[in-house]
Amino acid sequence: MTEWSLDILLVIALLVTATSVLWSRDLFRGVVFFIAFGLLMALAWVRLRAPDVALAEAAIGAGLTGVLLLDAARHLSNDESQGEDGKEKKP
Amino acid sequence: MTRVLAILTVTAVCFAFLSGLVYSIWQIGATTTPVDLPALLAGNLDDSGVENPVTAVLLNFRSYDTLLEIGVLVIAGIAGISVAKTSSLEDPELRTSDELLYALQRWLVPLTLLLAGYLLWAGSDRPGGAFQAGAVLAASGVLMRLGGIPMDFLRPGLMLRLGLSLGFSVFLLVAVASALSGSRFLAYPPEMARTLIVAIETVLTLSIAMVLLALFVSAPINNAEEPEEGGS
């Protein structure tokens, strides 16, 4: 049962982070959530007994993609509205 | 108004998609597969030259996929540097990075390099391999760059292009050499399989790191006045 609860918790955490990635207040925060999501995915891969994928996900999914997007978000979010849906502000 | 309507439609679509998918997964989960691939794989693992079954699939059984996948990476790298500006490497912001990061990367970079080496070495028997190692290597490169180290070899020039294509070329040469020696494209001689795989993995690691780094640095840096011009 403990195993199950761990899996269920992990799944819920995955879904919650995923939602936060898309609808967080600002883009930067969204990317941070995305990195967290990547780490959770790495955990999920461990639970799926796929250590190779877990390593790759941690290094690539969370690490590299995260840095890449963080850097991009830093440059792009200057003009992004502080609204929550990520939509471009209407003039 | 149209916005609300759009949201409603998309919600309906996504919900339909979700229910179809869940139904499908549920149905499939209740049947048995006609082909037992894992057993087949286990039976042939000894001929592959490596013990890690994932590496065996990636670099032997389905090596064609991997070859093409590196091709995809190289394409992304080419496309990235083709739209980049040479000047993008001169990032004034990064030059004046803070001391903390600099100190951090003095420790972190050697550590990540070590980790990359380990992952590469482990790949044939245990979890790990070229992709993970390459990614870690790239990460250390990113760290160095964030620390303000110029890394001149990433300038779009012959060096960069050589680096991009190195892993791919070696892989391709091995593939065609096997074809020229009389067997199929990508068929390694069994006794050399392990050596070849390790060699390929090593160069792949370098190239993967190179591509990812190139893509990272080729993104143009904004000038200070930019946000106003298109800003809402």
Added chain:
Amino acid sequence: MTATALLPVFALMTSLTAAVIIFALPEQKHRLRTFVNLTAAILKLLLVGLMIRGVFQGKAYGIAFPMIPGVEFVLRADALAMLFAGLSAALWLLTTVYSVGYLENSPNRSRFFGFFSLCVASTLGIALAGNLFTFFLFYEMLTLSTYPLVVHRGTEQALRAGRTYIIYTLAGGAVLLFGIASLHVLSGDLPFRPGGHFADMAPDLQMPLTIVFVVLIAGLGVKAAIVPLHGWLPVAMVAPAPVSALLHAVAVVKAGAFGIVRVVFEIYGLETAGALGLLSGLAAIAAFTILYGSVMALYQSDLKRRLAFSTVSQVSYIILGLCLAGPVGVAGGLVHLVHQGVMKITLFFCAGNYAETLGLHRIDELDGAGRRMPGTSVAFTLAAFGMIGTPPLAGFITKWTMGTGALAAGMDWVIAVLVVSSLLNAAYFLPVLRRIWFGEQKDPWREERQWGRSETSAWLLWPPLVTAGFLLLAGLLASAPFSPLGWVELIITREVNL
């Protein structure tokens, strides 16, 4: 590969090759282009002449190869094909000569002559096509190669005419394609065969076959300018005169009429078509078109437009002839294919001469043109009398044969149609002749051009004279074996099986 297979192919290749060479030639090489054109035209006339002699002796020429699964490309020279092929080869030569004179010093001649050759190649292909599919292939090629000729002048009016033309003909082509495809599904690839394919058809095929017939005639009727599908023809008059001449005499309208002949004779068979009750409907439409075209012609003040409506009327003689369904009536229809071509091309050549030499387009400007251009006017007069049906000219032969055929077939009302139509013909041609010969010149000619002592350029003068001679001979020597009427009788005994 023997001569029997290659002769039709060579005949086709003459004009195709000419087209390719002309397209490749630089615009300025006028002499070379004229040379290529004339050589190809003469060569083609010789080849067609060879084939005519061969067919007369009972030889069969043809080639066939599979094109798309289930469909063959078939070229075949039978007597009916040679009727049309001979007409087109002879008139191509004359029209080429005429065009060289007509287009002297005008731009884009390379384009013009290239498409002109393509157009003629398509016409020959239509004549030689051995099944509906091959027929359709050249039929559409004709549509496309004529468009650049219609819009040749590039004026707003020409472009509009081109649009009307292309809308009508492509829509007609689509309808025809539908008909051909349906027929193909009903009974496979159908080569043209004397007597048709449906002599003993299953009763449940009757209904679909009737529908398909209507579809086919509707598709072909666009080019044959059957009312109410004739709208493009008067508009297309903006084209240069040689193009109009070709369009009306051989190429486009005749392609439609010839297609109807092929469908009625060699796909359905006269008897089957009659049994399905299709011929009487067709006859009624044809008769209406004859009268409508003539009446409309009365009201045109532009010479070329009057001639255009005259074409609408005259082409339906051919169709009406078929519907008489007897050996004599059919002969009248078929022979008109040639006669109308020769007469109408003469009229258009002359109209072109008036326009090119004196700048005259409207009928009321023609006063006194006869004295200024006697040669042209004589040709015009001969052709006009031919149209009216005055003995011993070609048109008389047509009308006389058709009348006899109508009596034989018991369709007396056709006689009435012929008489009324002749009266109308006279009504719209005689005033023109009166103005030409007896009118007093009031104003100076609009844009007169001088060619020394001759009335106009020799390139322009001789073609109408020659065709006028033809139509005189066709009437006088109608009973000779190689006259149009003689050849048509050969077709009827050999291929129509009446």
Added chain:
Amino acid sequence: MTLWLMAGLLFTPLAWAVLTLLTGFRRGRAITWLGIVIQVLVSLALWAVVAAEGGFQYPLGGWQAPLGIELRMDGLAVTFVLLTALVAAASGLHAGFYLDPDKDWHRYFWPLFWFLWAGLNVVWLGNDLFNLYVGLELISLAAVGLVALGGQSEALRAAIRYLMAALLGSLAYLLGVALFYGQFGSLSLSGIASALNQDIAVEGSGFALILMFFGLALKTALFPMHRWLPPAHGIARSPVSALLSALVVKGSFYIAARLWLELGATLGSLALAQLLGVLGGMAVFWGGWQAFRHSKLKQVVAYSSVAQIGYLFLLFPLTWNTTEAVIIQAQQAMTLQVISHALAKAAMFLSAGNLILSVGSNRLNALAGVSHFLPFSLFSFGLAGVSLMGLPPTGGFAAKWLFLQASLATGQWWWLVVLLGGGLLSAAYVFRVYRASFVEDSDIDHFFHPSRRLEIIPMILALLSLGLGLMAEPVLSVMALAFANGEGT
């Protein structure tokens, strides 16, 4: 011998991609031309081999499916390989003259070009669902890179939109692959097809097929998912547009067609078949209408692609639940349509490029008077247009004819409206271009004359597409080898 040829086919494009990456534009061009010669020869030789001996399987790395990846070289595949070789060769040669060697970024055209070619061959030969996915990604990223080459704002916009559509499409396809793997435990297409004959419960796989079709249709720009195509194909350089329209969209369609022909009978449904057909029909009309309305030459040609792609989707309703003869007819029609559209559209884009080069503008009414000065390119454009209109004797007509036959034979008369009406609509937009070029009221006479070499290439393609109608029977007889012993041999 065959093994060497296969190795050559797989190796050359990838190797040449690397070689050209390492050189500049001019040397890359020379190398590319050598590579083109090799590829065309290899493709021709393979075509001859397959025509003589029939198709074969090629297990890569010596591992049989389902463990390894097997390539399937049959009549259909080899025909498409040859088609790719022809069109890519033409575009490559044209690009060598067309692109400005002094612009630094043009050097990257060559490696992307070769990767694109490699990806296309992967797709034609692919028999492994995941391998096809990788092939699709290879094509998409290379194509996006080519569109973005030189990166002006509008080009980037088009490229990004294209990339987003392509990525979504690939993911949908991959999700279908995931479900298929779950269901059958195998990725080999022929393996799955033979498993389907064993009468197992496959209820879950219907949705997988739908997902894959959605993804592939998005990548093929089927109406109403076509919005990404016209900007991307319209703004790319002409040789790139030619490649994209002629080949790239066909790649994803080809996979869908293969899936349908192998699995459709079991996993498909009448509703799916008709839906795809109806969308295809709507694409024909919508694309044609948009092409008719647009005032820019390349946009007209791009929208015409949307319309022409629509015809391909008639394959699905016409092969659903019908006799073998009709299925073969519809397959032949589809194949001919793919080939003739590829040739004609490449010819059209290349000659449109020449026209634009000549008048210096992409607008339609700038073409006034060009018929005096550039009849050659205009003529190629016109010939290609004839094929698009589906008039005889072109390949487009042969395809339309076979589609007509199949529609009538299955009693699905409603497709006639699409086939005949679509032809008229394409005539409308093609004639608009002719008409614009015949206008005589312009006084411009300082047209730039592109070199003869640029003009001859589209002409050859247009003539090929014209001749295809006359040669359809022999070409199809080689393709038929695919359907006779398509699987498992």
Added chain:
Amino acid sequence: MTPFLLYALAGAALCSIGLFGFILISHLLRKLLAFNLMGSGVFLVMVGLAQHRSGPDPVPQALVLTGIVVAIAATALAVVLIRRYYHLSGKTSLEDPAQNPPPAPGPRQAREAPHE
């Protein structure tokens, strides 16, 4: 029911969340994030579903590794394009220029020649 199936279902949910975001959100970087979420969902379905039926299976794991690399390649390329697009036009979404008034041309747009 095994934990593997749970992950597969979670993957399905991730796909829908990602799809929803991908369609609805116009900011390009967020679209890219949504794409990556969808990708992760697909990978979960792939491995979870296969392993639910036959236990740990290295083949889908290898496929997922390939998939991850392809995804990062695509993402990195997209980031480069998006940043360059932003650099040239100052926009972070693809919304139709017809709907919004066109922004004043930036210095770069004005300087560089139109594309074709």
